[in-house]
Amino acid sequence: MTARKKIFNFNNKKYYVTSDGFVEFENKKRVKAFDNGRGYKVVSLHSNGKRKNFYIHRLVAICFLDNPYNLPEVNHINGKKKDNRVENLEWVSRKRNVQHALEKGLAPSGSKSFHANLTSEQARLVFKAYHAGIPAIEIMKAFNISRHTVLDIAKKATYKLETKD
Incomplete structure (x- = not known):
């Protein structure tokens, strides 16, 4: 199945975010993702001489998930930080995100x-x-x-x- 795509604008430059957790240039080539050192996938987007790093899971959530309560964090439901598919993400409060990490054994306690x-x-x-x-x-x-x-x-x-x- 082909992933759905949504436009993400950074400094007047268009990028496409896919529902299966990838970021693409306008020519459909994928933007190279890298690990931020804590297990999260990040992309570095460039436009007009400016560069900014974005967490892929946040881009996917921003583009595909409603956030009616304006919750600040994005949780990986299955606990796998590299799994940025839209069905594995949810908007949560800080408290819920920490609680989830402890329940799943993801945070040392x-x-x-x-x-x-x-x-x-x-x-x-x-x-x-x-x-x-x-x-x-x-x-x-x-x-x-x-x-x-x-x-x-x-x-x-x-x-x-x-x-x-």
Whole structure:
């Protein structure tokens, strides 16, 4: 099946965006896409001496998906950043995009998070200590963490995988 195409204007120059996730010049040749270093496909469009990089998934969404609630982000439904087909994209809020990434295991969480203060084993020990009746203040001092972190681990708001039963 041939993909549908929509015109995308950049600085008075026409490009075509296809519903299967490609960008083409007016002569129907595809614009070369590159990886932005975080897994997203990007194209560099030129016009009147100006150049700008565009995420392909955003171009496809802009051209083919209605956004009646003016949502700011485009989510890849199947979690694959290189799959820019229109049926794999949806407009979402920032909160929903993060939630989706966590649900699909696309964003590191718990001890694998970039901001983690504890290892998996330490988080398990905090959880067990709190539920064994050890005061939060003692746990805080032992692990050099805040009361907030102790309580979040205790109620499984953070380090969820580490505190599974």
